Amino acid sequence: MDNADQVNALLKLLDAQKDAYQDTFRQVHELLAQNIAATALKGPAIPSVPPQSPRQSVSGNTDRMSRTRKVSTGLGTLTTSFESRRTGDDSDVDDDESLYVSSTLEPELYTEDSLRKHLQAYKWNPYGARILETVIDNPSRLLQNPLIAKHKGPTDDRSHLSHYLVFDVGPDGAPVPLDFSHMERDSSRASAIWRAISEVNQPPKERLAVGRITIVREPSPILFGAVHHTLTKHFDVDELFRHLIDSGGSAAHMHRSFEEDVRKQRSFVFNFEYFTIIAQSCKPMKWQLADRQEERSASHISITRSSSVVALSLDGPAVRKVKNPSRQANNSHGYSYDPWSAWHLVNLQCYPDWHATLDVHDSTKHFVNGPEAFLATVLGELRDAQKRFEEIYKAITSLIMAPLEFMFDSDIRDRLLFEDKHFTYSRRYFWAYQTLGLMNDSIRAMIDAVEDTFTEHVWQGTHKTLWPLLESESARNVYFKKRLTSLRAKFETEVQNLRKQIDENEQRRREIRGLKEELFTGTSVQESRKSIENTEITIQQGHNIRLLTLVSIFFLPLTFVTSVFGMTNMPTDMNYWDFGIVTITVCVPFFILLGSLNTTRGMHFWRVKTVALLGNVGLWMKWLFGRQTRANSDGSLLAREEPRLQMFRSTSTQNARNTRLRSWSAENDRSGKISLDSAAPPRQDTEMVRPAMVASRRSNLAELWTYEKERKRTLRYSHDV
Template identity: 55%
Template sequence: MASTETVNALLKRLDAQRDAYQETFSLIHEVLAQNLAAIVPSGAPVPATQTSEVPPTPRSPRQSVSGTTAERSKKHRKFSGGLATLTTSSDSKHTGNSDSEADDEELYASHFLEPEIYDEEGLRTHLPKIKYYEHTSKVLQTVIDNPKRMLQKPLIPHRKGQLEDRSHFSHYQVFDVGTDGALLQVERTDIEQEASRAQAIWHAIRELNQPPKERLAVGRITILRELSPILFGAAHFAFSKHFDVDELFRHLVAVDGSSANFHRAFDSDERKQRSFVFNFEYYTIVGQDCEPMRWQTSDLQNKRSAHHIPITRCSSVVALVLNGPAVRKVRNPSRRAVNSHGFAYDPWSSWQVLNLQCYPDWNASTEVHDSTRHYVNGVEAFMVTVLGEFRDAQKRFELIYRAITKLITPPLDFMFDADIRDELLFEDGDLTYSRRYFWASTTLALVNESIRNMLEAYEDNFTDDVWEGTHKTLWPLLEYDSARNVYFRKRMALLRTRFEQEIENLKKQMQENDDRRDEIHNLKEELFKDAHHRTLLVRIEHFEEATLDNVEILLMLFRPFAVVTVAICVPFFVLVGSLNTKEGMHWWRSKTRDLFQWIGLTLKWLFRKHSEENDNLSRTSSIDEMYGLRRLSASRSTSQQKARDLPLRKITTTQKFEISRQSIDVRNVDHELTREGNGVMRAPPARSQSSNLAVMWAEEREGKRRRTVQ
């Protein structure tokens, strides 16, 4: 059985052959019409067989109309035939519309896009003039900060094979949409075969509605995946006329979560008034041979183990621009608004859809748009592109969920291998399972947060009035009941059903993630309990070992312990036992009182002896002072004593009494000593001879006392 790619390739070839046949047939038709006009008189009716006898042309399902501009302006109805009689487009099947209704070109946008062409020299001039914002400079890194790279010729890599900037991994899809809504893919396989993938992408986006192209486009869908920095610069150059590309780059780089930027009718930048942007931001698993962008937050581990899941942040933007004049002027209700009025643009004007994808994996769907689809206008093409992003996000969320489930699920040998059970039951020294469970639970929580942001962006902006075409600024339908608008609302209702289905799938994914987080939490609790039990067992083992060690120590210390027991414990128990009797109590009380009395007497004796020694020392110092004064007094009366120089006689009892009385007077001399103002002792005046004898007698007695003490 032929694959889908083969069938699509054959259908594309059939479309090309049919286009060539249709062009030849149109030329013949014009020549015949001119000849008929020259033969038939003016105002004569044209024979009915003129058109009825024209044979039907073979065509592929939901094919586009080819022909000259004059032929398209006549809006003649297309013939059904060939494969069209065997199959219908998927859109017709879902909407229930007949082929005749779907083939009516009046139901589709009919305004052609303005021709555009860009060259490499213009790109070289454009890049230095870009107003580099923070996020734009990150996207164009290695290009704008490298002067040699800016002077390189050619600026877009031309060499085939693997390139340093990894542009050989870039991918693109460009579709031109005709007046019948059919898609025709713009492929530059001729350039890709001769040159690089980057050159093919550049030539696909640099031209629009250029001759000798006969089939002009009313809309274009451009999908660019995993671009290199120079290709991002080329996209900036080619689309800056229609989009604020710096804003798109900011959505790619900034970590703000998914968002929708639709209600901008009052913006001062006309490009933002005309454009509508849906920004996707979430997480994915890095694919084999893929690398995240430099500015994407990603896993930093170079070596990937069997249990490692390389997660990276991924992002994309889907933008729609509606060309043509404004169809409605809207008053700005905000009191602080800069612009008092805004403008709404016709959804049936010419249009472009730009989709920039930065997913470092191989999970992006390339079948969102194909040659079997018809889009009535740019709004439908934009909504289908956004729907494709929702589906791809669901696919990536499912892969993350499966990878985490596999990470935390035991292997099949768990039931049969005891070593595996022990390994999972208890934590190792590196806390492998605790870290694994923590990472898995946190990652699922972040994934749910990204899903929640996507759902909020959808529900806040795609309201009922938007789907029904009654919104004042967002794709208003002026002729609400016209056939074209009725047909458009039917297709939008079908798209809404598909969106609601994807929203339900994302909500189910969130619930599955929450359930998995609960399971992980239970695994963490079981691991903690098992680790706690194991810790208790280890502690018990250590306690037993410590107890045995203590017993050995006690046995080694038995003799000292016995001695201490006899020396201390036995007297203590005797004391306690004796105090329990009345006689023992009186005996210990008396002994205690005697002990305290002995201690008091001993302390009193010690203090008294110390006091007597202090008194003796003070007395000795007083006598020494007195002796010095006496010698001073004696020296004064020496001359008188020498003059007398009488021999000592035997002293009678009466004389002894006198001498004693005089000695008392001499002792009073101590009290008669006076101090001068400067503290120097002054001796009293000299006394008589009897006083001198008393002094000598006192000195003799003091000398005897000292000898006795010594």
């Protein structure tokens, strides 16, 4: 395995030096041609076949641009064929360079002075200002010379932990890495990154690039500013910064033909958002959502929100005008761009770990155009996401599952079954359950972004705005669709793996839910036993308090009696009969009362009696105060109303007699009618011969009694007056 890695590294190194090899081979070829020409002047021409040269890259020289491309049988084919045989994939090399992008990128050059002016003059949005906070809010930092630190060793902005990969893709589709390792050895990594991204197709480079791949991992704030400065011509870098900070889930921003900004029309963005475990010696950025705990115990998993942006920009002209179907659109038409134009691809990764894939782009893989490189980069991010999800899944599994010693150690079983005073396992299960749920949401968002964006029309090259193939039957379009078919199969495999990850997470969540229920059950049993023990203790304490209360109650009346007889104003002769009689008179009823109150029946009896007594007292008070009130009011009215009372009495007596006579007559009429109807003989009742007289006599007695009461009341009131 180690030998294979060494061979692969040597092959990559040889491929990186292909330019120098081609130049040397060209010189040898020209020298041989001169020798053949000189030999031809000296003697007859000898037919010979010149050695074949490898594929030549396009350069800025006019004479070299006019040369005819030759078929490559050199180092590039050798290394690629070897890598393909080693991995089992088909060779990515095709002899016809017309199948690849041929237009080159425009030369670009940026300096530290231009970077300084850009950082000072640019109007940063809130996202860019948050990322570059330590740079743009520090005037002394912007005036620092050099602006990008060149000293070796650790730096305050942690730029020494940043990583980069920059590739120039030539007309043959092979990405050649820009190696500035010598600058890292002599100065700093930040200066090497700046050098790699600040120059595009600059002399004395002869192999001009048709595409540029820029990958920056965990850049420091000043390097974020450098990326913004060098790429703002091709991308809306403020938008890329916003995708890095916003926690809205993974999403694809691909259908942008109708945007106002031309940079957005020609660019395609795919942002990833998920989580990763913070690696040792790594530190999340200030704007990242992360676990900020410095001390990491064995049962603690430090997680941070991770984000990555993959963006592609096509520099060529628009090839199709597309009508905007939206009724509320500002632009009635949009434009789609040629997938075979020169291109820039940028990948900004903010993952504080060491698990990024480094072999997504290398010299053994050729890209026919920018969209293929973009899809390959997105595919690499999907694989990295799966690795990080798998790592978190394993960490959570080891955190919540019982260790192997669980089967043999009762103390471990007790710790896992019963909760402690700090609620350790409840908090641990809750965190693990919710974290796996958030991971599944992140994975689903990622899958939805892939499936909703890369539809059948995209894979077939018939989409109106997303990399349309105008001549679908041309050789390079047919070749590109063949490559897309292979990429589609790889995407489907990764999406299927992500779905399996969701199923595994759900299964683990069900197990965590079961562990929570078992913990709750065990803790409930333990609490029930504790409650029973506490109840017994409480009952025992109640008995003790009751005994103490009875003892104190027993001595309470005795204390009262002794305190009374201990007064100084009591008789001084020694006579214990009085003391004994009083003691018995006070204590015995008191003890009987307390004894009865100590039973339910006695308590009920005394409660009823007490309520009845209080009710009677209330009625008596009401009668007493009501009688006094009536007496006071009647006394004042008696003198004024005496004549009227006399007339009222006579009238009332006569009315009463008349009423009784009418009632008796009506009753006799009803009785007679009933007797006639029923044909019954009339009833002979001697006691009711003259009921009016009987009633009259009773009424006279009542009248005399009432009159006598009123006379006495009048005399009393008159006497009071």
